[in-house]
Amino acid sequence: MSADMFHLGWFGSFIPTTWTTGWDGTDAARWMDGKFYVDKVRTLERACFDFILFEDSSMVSDVYGGSSEATLKRGGWAPKGDPVALAPILARATERIGISVTMSTSFYPPWMLARSVATLDHMSRGRIGWNIVTSSEDLAAKNFGMDALPPHDERYARADEFVDLVTQLWDSWDADALVMDRERGVYVDHTKVRPIDFVGKYYKSRGPLNTLRPPQGRPVLTQAGGSPAGRQFASRYADMVMALPKGVPAMKEYRDDIRMRVAAEGRDPDRTKVMFVVSPILGETHQHALDRKAAKDEAVRQHPEGQLIGWSGSMEIDFSRFDLDKPLPDDVQTNGHQSTLANFRKWANGRTLREACVAYRTESMELIGTPDEVAAQMDEAMQEVGGDGFLIWNQPHNRRYIGEIADGLVPALQKRGLMRTGYGHEHFRDNLLEF
Amino acid sequence: MLHLGWFLSFQVQSWNQMWSGEGGREWNKPQLYIDAARSLERAGFDYMMFEDGSFVPDSYGGNHDWWLKAARSVPKQDPLPLIPILGEHTKNIGFFATVTTSFHPPFMAARSAATIDHLTDGRFGLNLVTSHNHRTAQNFGHDALFDHDERYRMADEWIDLVRKLWDSWDADAVVLDEERGMFADGSKVHPVDFEGEFYRSRGPLNTTRPPQGRPALCQAGGSNAGRAFGAKNVDTIIAQVNGVEDMKAYRDEVSEHMIAAGRDPKECKVLFIVTPVLGETDAEAQDRAERGRLAMAGAVESNLASLSYATGEDFAKYDLDAPFPDIETNATQSSLALFKKLAAGKTLREFVTSDTRKSVDLVGTPDTVAGQMDEIMQEVGGDGFLISGSLHRRYVSEIADGLGAALRRRGLARDGYAGSTLRENLLEF
Numbered sequence: 001m002s003a004d005m006f007h008l009g010w011f012g013s014f015i016p017t018t019w020t021t022g023w024d025g026t027d028a029a030r031w032m033d034g035k036f037y038v039d040k041v042r043t044l045e046r047a048c049f050d051f052i053l054f055e056d057s058s059m060v061s062d063v064y065g066g067s068s069e070a071t072l073k074r075g076g077w078a079p080k081g082d083p084v085a086l087a088p089i090l091a092r093a094t095e096r097i098g099i100s101v102t103m104s105t106s107f108y109p110p111w112m113l114a115r116s117v118a119t120l121d122h123m124s125r126g127r128i129g130w131n132i133v134t135s136s137e138d139l140a141a142k143n144f145g146m147d148a149l150p151p152h153d154e155r156y157a158r159a160d161e162f163v164d165l166v167t168q169l170w171d172s173w174d175a176d177a178l179v180m181d182r183e184r185g186v187y188v189d190h191t192k193v194r195p196i197d198f199v200g201k202y203y204k205s206r207g208p209l210n211t212l213r214p215p216q217g218r219p220v221l222t223q224a225g226g227s228p229a230g231r232q233f234a235s236r237y238a239d240m241v242m243a244l245p246k247g248v249p250a251m252k253e254y255r256d257d258i259r260m261r262v263a264a265e266g267r268d269p270d271r272t273k274v275m276f277v278v279s280p281i282l283g284e285t286h287q288h289a290l291d292r293k294a295a296k297d298e299a300v301r302q303h304p305e306g307q308l309i310g311w312s313g314s315m316e317i318d319f320s321r322f323d324l325d326k327p328l329p330d331d332v333q334t335n336g337h338q339s340t341l342a343n344f345r346k347w348a349n350g351r352t353l354r355e356a357c358v359a360y361r362t363e364s365m366e367l368i369g370t371p372d373e374v375a376a377q378m379d380e381a382m383q384e385v386g387g388d389g390f391l392i393w394n395q396p397h398n399r400r401y402i403g404e405i406a407d408g409l410v411p412a413l414q415k416r417g418l419m420r421t422g423y424g425h426e427h428f429r430d431n432l433l434e435f
Numbered sequence: 436m437l438h439l440g441w442f443l444s445f446q447v448q449s450w451n452q453m454w455s456g457e458g459g460r461e462w463n464k465p466q467l468y469i470d471a472a473r474s475l476e477r478a479g480f481d482y483m484m485f486e487d488g489s490f491v492p493d494s495y496g497g498n499h500d501w502w503l504k505a506a507r508s509v510p511k512q513d514p515l516p517l518i519p520i521l522g523e524h525t526k527n528i529g530f531f532a533t534v535t536t537s538f539h540p541p542f543m544a545a546r547s548a549a550t551i552d553h554l555t556d557g558r559f560g561l562n563l564v565t566s567h568n569h570r571t572a573q574n575f576g577h578d579a580l581f582d583h584d585e586r587y588r589m590a591d592e593w594i595d596l597v598r599k600l601w602d603s604w605d606a607d608a609v610v611l612d613e614e615r616g617m618f619a620d621g622s623k624v625h626p627v628d629f630e631g632e633f634y635r636s637r638g639p640l641n642t643t644r645p646p647q648g649r650p651a652l653c654q655a656g657g658s659n660a661g662r663a664f665g666a667k668n669v670d671t672i673i674a675q676v677n678g679v680e681d682m683k684a685y686r687d688e689v690s691e692h693m694i695a696a697g698r699d700p701k702e703c704k705v706l707f708i709v710t711p712v713l714g715e716t717d718a719e720a721q722d723r724a725e726r727g728r729l730a731m732a733g734a735v736e737s738n739l740a741s742l743s744y745a746t747g748e749d750f751a752k753y754d755l756d757a758p759f760p761d762i763e764t765n766a767t768q769s770s771l772a773l774f775k776k777l778a779a780g781k782t783l784r785e786f787v788t789s790d791t792r793k794s795v796d797l798v799g800t801p802d803t804v805a806g807q808m809d810e811i812m813q814e815v816g817g818d819g820f821l822i823s824g825s826l827h828r829r830y831v832s833e834i835a836d837g838l839g840a841a842l843r844r845r846g847l848a849r850d851g852y853a854g855s856t857l858r859e860n861l862l863e864f
């Protein structure tokens with residue numbers, strides 16, 4: 001027996017590639033021209049990925065050590081280009097793969113977001129997704145002129161209204177508003193375009209949108225917040241939820257919980273896919289893969305700052321203050337990624353910070369071995385969890401790794417009938433819902 | 436030599452005319468614009484400039500019906516996502532996209548412009564507008580626009596902040612030093628800690644310094660506040676002015692303002708909007724222009740709607756046979772002033788059936804028109820023209836391969852680009 005066919009997405013950022021691994025080529029100096037990403041998205045389309053998703057943030061973190069020095073020294077968290085500007089090039093270079101970009105409800109004016117996403121959906125012929133985040137760093141809020149972000153649950157209340165408003169703007173043009181009747185000289189039928197006169201608690205907008213309804217009607221909406229407020233929000237709107245629970249039982253629990261919440265909202269649970277972040281380590285032989293992992297772990301043990309900087313930025317806690325060879329002290333707090341900190345403590349479970357850095361993976365489960373072995377591990381996990389697929393987190397972020405996944409792992413999955421070998425539809429959502 | 440630009444929007448270009456092709460369907464996809472950009476690059480154009488607006492017009496007739504029916508100024512897509520694609524398909528020509536300082540968050544604009552400047556290798560610029568329609572304000576959750584001069588005070592602060600954000604990374608901040616494991620040098624990236632009357636931002640920007648340092652800037656506001664803003668900040672000004680005399684006065688005034696702002700007037704190129712009418716012979720071009728004038732004169736509704744668009748006033752409610760109405764506006768003051776001047780002594784009907792929208796008439800064979808352009812620029816003192824006309828392939832080719840070639844033969848248009856960025860090309864001569 002094997003699992004039903006599942007979905008693969010790629011999860012990453014518009015950032016420099018690796019530049020000190022020995023397999024870096026020249027991309028780290030030129031990443032901002034987008035050409036690396038064009039090659040990448042073409043490769044992923046060849047490998048039949050459902051989509052590529054770009055996370056995003058708007059800050060140069062200076063939490064670690066109280067300065068941006070360490071962050072910038074390594075690269076990886078900043079600099080980071082605006083993925084909304086990159087998306088059209090990627091769409092132009094491809095035909096079927098979905099392209100999802102992160103845009104924050106805390107910083108975008110709703111009108112601007114609705115219009116920009118609608119434009120991208122037209123230009124990509126229905127292949128755009130919006131990854132909805134509320135942002136979690138006060139530092140980003142300061143860049144936008146606020147002193148701090150609104151409190152966690154209020155951010156979701158705002159996001160709720162925001163998405164409602166944006167959806168109404170997309171709906172302000174009927175699908176058949178464009179008539180293009182040359183005889184009568186009528187391009188758009190004005191009776192099919194309406195103001196929305198939206199007046200909410202946080203937002204107002206008159207409308208209608210000043211461009212045609214997006215080809216998908218509503219571009220694909222994705223979401224990753226794992227707190228109760230985040231999950232509730234996801235259950236109302238998301239076509240896909242990105243999740244990072246640790247271990248197969250937690251994955252099953254997460255997916256079941258989302259499906260239950262989606263059903264409680266009166267939606268069909270099969271229309272919200274839950275996908276889990278993984279970063280497979282592949283090798284020529286099983287032993288080779290284990291060796292690669294050991295080498296990677298040892299490198300982190302020697303230089304754990306990279307991981308600490310990441311945590312410092314995302315949890316807004318200065319990890320440089322702590323003794324590396326002791327666990328994280330109990331009294332540490334955050335307003336930012338609450339569920340991230342809670343999960344971190346639970347997971348760290350008394351590990352010293354150094355060992356936590358070594359053990360930490362931005363992934364829901366470890367996948368390690370030859371391509372075929374990893375395909376089998378994914379199969380087994382999906383049988384247990386019930387669906388709906390994986391997001392590959394690029395570790396390391398370079399062409400060699402992309403090639404290993406696209407040309408090693410994917411064919412192994414396809415041979416087992418676990419992954420698509422072509423796209424059934426033109427639109428991103430239709431492909432996501434194909435199975 | 437002349438600087439050349441093309442003025443357009445990301446909207447329906449032409450859909451039920453003789454040479455529209457598939458214009459009604461392909462306007463919201465990239466190919467039409469890619470083809471145009473490549474042609475204009477062949478002809479040595481400095482840039483394509485995408486104007487923009489965030490509202491569905493409903494000033495004429497008090498509702499949006501006419502606008503949607505005619506596909507006039509709506510639907511209109513966000514030009515920012517189009518530019519990176521155009522950049523991919525070209526090497527030298529530059530691109531301006533319009534953003535509104537009244538509603539675009541400065542950090543977001545700075546970051547997205549920096550990103551696009553990188554994606555196009557330094558060929559991007561922002562056209563800054565303050566928005567002129569209450570509907571835009573209402574789409575962004577306000578009841579009405581901010582007051583005209585207040586909008587420019589905001590714009591001043593806005594661009595000040597955006598420039599500081601672009602400057603928050605030193606040019607040599609990215610070191611890529613493998614030995615020391617240093618990607619970027621933290622001591623060369625600075626918070627901006629901006630505290631203004633309208634905007635605040637901590638910074639630094641979270642992406643590297645744009646290739647041009649500061650993406651190019653363009654502006655079109657013709658009011659006093661608008662011109663002062665332009666003289667202080669921008670690399671090119673696009674102007675809709677009637678007649679050679681006024682064009683010269685406009686260029687002179689920009690120069691004066693620039694000197695007052697401590698800048699060399701050569702640093703800003705003023706391009707005047709024109710719509711050349713070309714033909715195989717001068718007579719044929721004249722016929723074509725005449726057919727155009729007749730069609731224009733017949734399109735009373737369309738012309739009234741244009742007035743409504745520019746002023747926010749409903750021109751459907753005025754008596755066509757009475758003098759041009761005496762109204763004030765918080766929208767585009769300079770346009771209204773121009774209309775009033777041109778309409779002096781005319782009824783509204785006479786005004787809207789006369790062809791008043793061009794800076795100057797350029798009609799003839801490509802060589803004739805090239806000669807006219809030469810003469811005009813000698814009188815005006817610079818700097819070039821902004822072509823505005825139906826973006827269908829036939830017209831683009833007439834301009835690029837007909838007029839463009841004629842200009843080049845006379846040494847008035849560049850033969851290849853000397854610089855590699857938009858600003859370098861603007862400053863080339």
Ligand SMILES: Cc1cc2nc3c(=O)[nH]c(=O)nc-3n(C[C@H](O)[C@H](O)[C@H](O)COP(=O)(O)O)c2cc1C
Nearest residue numbers: 055056102133135224225226227230242244337339
């Ligand atoms: C896979 C994944 C991707 C995420 N991507 C982003 C992102 O691009 N930008 C961002 O601000 N937050 C991102 N987050 C953070 C979430 O949006 C969310 O804030 C966080 O998981 C905390 O959950 P909560 O908001 O429900 O408390 C991501 C989280 C996960 C698990």
Ligand SMILES: Cc1cc2nc3c(=O)[nH]c(=O)nc-3n(C[C@H](O)[C@H](O)[C@H](O)COP(=O)(O)O)c2cc1C
Nearest residue numbers: 486487533564566655656657658661675767768769
């Ligand atoms: C050639 C030209 C192009 C313009 N493009 C735009 C535009 O894209 N978006 C916009 O809102 N306003 C546009 N405007 C309006 C100007 O930004 C400005 O509001 C108007 O010229 C009135 O000037 P003032 O604001 O100084 O009164 C344009 C004006 C001209 C003359």
